[in-house]
Amino acid sequence: MIGTEVDLQRVGDLTWVNGPVVRARGSSRIKMYEVVQVGPEHLVGEVIGLDHQMITIQVYEETSGLRPGTAVYGTGALLSVELGPGLMSSIFDGIQRPLPVMERRSGPWIGRGIQLTPLYRKREWHFKPSVRVGDAVVGGAVLGMVPETPLVAHKVMVPPALSGRLSQLAPEGNYTLEDEIAVITDDRGDHSITMLQRWPVRNPRPYRSRLRPTELLVTGQRVLDTFFPLAKGGTAAIPGGFGAGKTVLQHQVAKWSDADVIIYVGCGERGNEMSDVLRQFPELRDPASGRPLMERTILIANTSNMPVAAREASIYTGVTLAEYYRDMGYDVAMMADSTSRWAEALREISGRLEEMPAEEGFPAYLPARLAEFYERAGRVTTLGGDRGSVSLIGAVSPPGGDFSEPVTQHTRRFVRCFWALDKDLASERHFPAVNWLRSYSQYVDDLSPWWTDSNAPEWHELRERALEILQREDHLRQIVQLIGADALPDDQRLVLETARLLREGVLQQSALDDVDAYTTIDKQVGMLRLVLAFHDHGSRLISKGCPVTLVRDLPAVERIVRIKQMVPNEAVSQLAMIGQALTAQMTELERRYS
Amino acid sequence: MNTMRTTPVGTGAPVGTGSGQEVTGLARINGPLVVVEGVGGVGYDDVVDVEGPDGDIRRGRVLEAGENLAVIEVFSGTSGLSVGDTKVRFLGRPMQVPVAEEMLGRVFDGLGNPIDGQPDPLAEDWADINGQPVNPTARLYPQDTIRTGISAIDGMNTLVLGQKLPIFSGNGLPHDQIAAQIVRQSGLLTRGDSNIGAAQFAIVFAALGVKHDVADFFRDSFSSAGSLARVAMFLNLADDPAIERVVTPKVALTLAEFLAFGRGMHVLVVLTDMTNYCEALRQVSSARGEIPGRKGYPGYLYSELASMYERTGRLQGREGSITQLPILTMPNDDITHPVPDLTGYITEGQIVLSRELFQQGIYPPVSVLPSLSRLMKDSIGEGFTRRDHPHVASQLYAAYAAAQNARSLASVIGEEELGVVDQAYLKFGTTFERDFVGQGPRENRSVEETLDRAWQALSTLPRSELTRVRDDEIDAFLGHGFSRSEAGRSEAGRSEAGRSEAGVQKDAVSGRAW
Ligand SMILES: Nc1ncnc2c1ncn2[C@@H]1O[C@H](COP(=O)(O)OP(=O)(O)O)[C@@H](O)[C@H]1O
């Protein structure tokens, strides 16, 4: 995208500089959202407004020192990303400049006016065709495969808008991104195809049709999978004040979820969090394949100290890469931390343009932009006929932790999972601090068949019962605050006890504990079954007059809380043993009271 | 302090393009801003000299550059300027300051001019005060634990070399004492693979609109710790020009970056009070008529703060580091106010002080529940501090939250009516606040003592409540807490020798840091 290979034309002269927003007077042929280069250092920018001769530009680099009178160059291209083998395992900035290359070029600090191609041109990739000369091909059809990383086979596709007859095709062998690998002929003539393609980031990539999201995105996080599940192709928001656990939760999903490809966008957040990912992901292993997680991950880092306009672009860069891998038939999950910083970038640009603000200084088009972004999630039949999905998970950082602010409120309208983080839970270090009363998932019914197919037909019912117990606990706690727990009747105290087991044994999950960090579906359901079995049996005992304290103090009960750390995923059969011990101890008690 | 300046910084600085452009006469003066017309090709963010009618020269900066117009903020204010007789000279480059090792031991004003009566330091280099963003791939993830000797920090909110950890305080709370104690007592905990300790340490202190006695307090504190020669002080005090504060932290951080990444030093930066910085920024913003965000602060406050707080950390392949300890007072003790709120969203945690604990005479009055160290998770436990540390810290949080619940219940139904478990929590709460959080301003605890005190407080609870620590940790350390409590609480600063029987490793401090 960074116009190294395009013809530069002087299209105007700068007239005004105000931080990341500049204006120029010039050619009326320049296009909306065209990439331009500004000033003697050729800073990268994008046209965001056209009014007669006046061109308004947001600049993706620091504008300090830029002066009116200097030139603006047009590139003729819309803000686009490069697509092709070599994306995987990369780390880019918000406008897809490769950060490691940048570091080699300008050292530990990001310099200005550095023109770099996102994908390395010289490397050869092994292409193996999967079609034959003479075949009729349509946009999105797969021409061949390239092993991009051991985890991801890159499918080289016909660009979406093209279809015709394959008149030439390269034989299996090694090619660079710019080598011609096919020629497609249609009524307009011959079209040369390489492994390198471009796509404008603000335009969603096309697909054939939408599918209902019916598969669980397994994250290994109990409070998500069991209680507030996200479907592949679904949308989720994680609102929470600072320190509530948004970033750790997104990291957990990026590490452990069963998506094929992860796009992680650090948008206006901390530099050290990106270096944390860079430190961990090459070491951590994908639970399914045992390969380093980095082999299925692309990172986009536009940290809080990097230019604000590129923060705005980073979200689109990320989602376009996500759609590209979706089109290959993969399940892609993209995390954006934090969408609030993106919204604030919009606000800052809008403010400098002196646009009329709507709520809290945000521009009136904020909800429309949010809707467009989340609309790019989905499970689809691709143009090539495969099935793929993009799941979008956005962190939201409400000022003062107050969810009534515009970004949280509007996001809520466009997502179907709401994982509300709770400051009080975080301050007592109950993590993930997902509040079970305020959070919801609208995928529960769509996903029931999935659980049935996964050997847990009773999931729906277990989940409902557990949530109901937690709701009753909440209600009882309000009473307890006035009279103390000891004053409650025993059946209600049992509810408190079961709820404690749910909170400490199931909902709480440490990201830092080797065993606890990831829980298989089998183990999740097993744990829930145990806690509810305890509750059922306990209720029976209490109705027969057994004091709740005796039930609570059974040795097997404490073991339930420790299952998460003590029973590895592979040893899930131990749950049956713990269950038997529990039943035996409770039956023994029951005998005394019947 | 001297509001009239005749020798602005940067007289020896390299000149940029467009320098020398000079205009006489202003179009407008509006609060701290002046608007100049009839200039062309002025660089955005360029530095200017504004010469008033009486010949004094003030530093300023271009906030908006048009074809024919420039909006300029004047750091020392516009009082005494006239529309007719004021000259504006555009220097044609962004603001730069001289940096040099010999700036350690010196005192400067908020723009970097020496005010200690000694000659200008010899510049080793000139650096743009805005710095440049660190490439995230060039960062080294900070993992070297610093021992501050303060239990509430070392035990539950560990400070790490290269971290930005602010103190959220309120007016009249002892944040200065705590910051001084951290500076005085900090030492690096050695790690097997770490060769830190040989490098030099330095302190960069920036006062932003605080009173003279605050600056004096810090100077005395550095001096009594014998580190004055290692400190550079940048002072913009309460009676100094308010707008100047918008550049003081940047000037200070520019020197810190030079010392850390140019000279391999471990630099601690203390900035106080960031709330005053934000107010100065708000003043400029409102003079510009910008659309305000929350409470009148500009929408770009987050980015502005981030551009300073992120100038912290460590770099791959370089020796030095920058650790930031910003101090801010929360207006009305309100943690949701934009200044602490945006800060908390950027920094790697926060140490929150509590007025309630302070009123109860507990020092340091650290409110542990809203406090956080985000870098703690990778810098404690086996191989770093002690193996039980992560779980004990988590258990303390859970128990203290439960103690708070028990307290509010007790206030409703009376203490006698509480069940045994809640009674135990009440006891825990008191012990924890008094013996763990509470300590002397000169008391320097080892990590081992801190963790033992944690177990001692936890020993007031029934064992079944200790669900966050592991059984083997309970077996190894809980009794230990008991035996110590029976033996009486240790005296402040008492020798730690001979108490490592249950400890996994004695904490060895590789020499004092700052
Ligand atoms: N699942 C978790 N397990 C353990 N600790 C957690 C978990 N989630 C959050 N934390 C703790 O909370 C701190 C803040 O979490 P973080 O995700 O950075 O918050 P946010 O992004 O909302 O500001 C982390 O540094 C970590 O100590």
Ligand SMILES: [Mg+2]
């Ligand atoms: Mg975060």
